[in-house]
Amino acid sequence: MRVVVATGNAGKVREIAEALPGLSWQLEGLGGLPLPEETGTTYEENAALKACAAAMARGLPALADDSGLEVAALGGQPGVYSARFGGRDSDLERNLYLLERLRGAADRRAKFVSVVMLAYPDGHLETYRGEMTGTLLEGPRGENGFGYDPLFVPDGETRTLAEMTVAEKRALSHRGRALTALMEAHRDGPPARDLTPVE
Ligand code: IMP
Numbered sequence: 001m002r003v004v005v006a007t008g009n010a011g012k013v014r015e016i017a018e019a020l021p022g023l024s025w026q027l028e029g030l031g032g033l034p035l036p037e038e039t040g041t042t043y044e045e046n047a048a049l050k051a052c053a054a055a056m057a058r059g060l061p062a063l064a065d066d067s068g069l070e071v072a073a074l075g076g077q078p079g080v081y082s083a084r085f086g087g088r089d090s091d092l093e094r095n096l097y098l099l100e101r102l103r104g105a106a107d108r109r110a111k112f113v114s115v116v117m118l119a120y121p122d123g124h125l126e127t128y129r130g131e132m133t134g135t136l137l138e139g140p141r142g143e144n145g146f147g148y149d150p151l152f153v154p155d156g157e158t159r160t161l162a163e164m165t166v167a168e169k170r171a172l173s174h175r176g177r178a179l180t181a182l183m184e185a186h187r188d189g190p191p192a193r194d195l196t197p198v199e
Helices: 010-019 043-058 082-087 091-101 166-172 174-186
Strands: 002-005 026-028 062-071 109-119 125-136 152-154
Touching: 002 010, 002 043, 010 062, 010 166, 010 174, 043 062, 043 109, 043 125, 062 082, 062 174, 082 091, 109 174, 125 174, 166 174
Parallel strands: 002 026, 002 062
Antiparallel strands: 062 109, 109 125, 125 152
């Protein structure tokens, strides 16, 4: 089955492609197709916006992920707004802004959430969710990954996500878990569909 990966984030494309080894899907990029603005207030709404737009435009099933970091001491912020946290433009600036907001905070617990959606051109939609809990350091460590990876140490680990290989991160990560659930649902043949109509 040909499947469009509806993301402009190169880090995510790589993680998604490597997370689905059990499926003989032919993953395709967006091919210049613009994605709609992420105007939703939940991960599910934003993932559906992206997946449905790509599925309808390309006439193929399309996969999209929406994700974010929820920080306990900030009441769950930035959450669905993680990519725009503090209006900052780069990963580095957002990490510095997060450290500033957490300065002196004893509670450094946080969790990553990923919602992966597979939309079909006929309007059917499947949803998979994964989470990963951990703590935020007081300074960045590591060069790998993207986003908040250099600040986040998963529970049970001593390294940040940015100090892990892609495979190590995938085995633990919110997105890895959501994609594993998707792979399990599709392993035995044709797509399993939950028949949720698109509004
Ligand atoms: P979106 O899902 O493209 O809206 O963006 C989610 C944002 O959350 C990213 O831009 C990152 O800032 C952050 N994020 C989501 N997943 C990860 C991850 O695996 N590592 C680090 N940051 C992440």
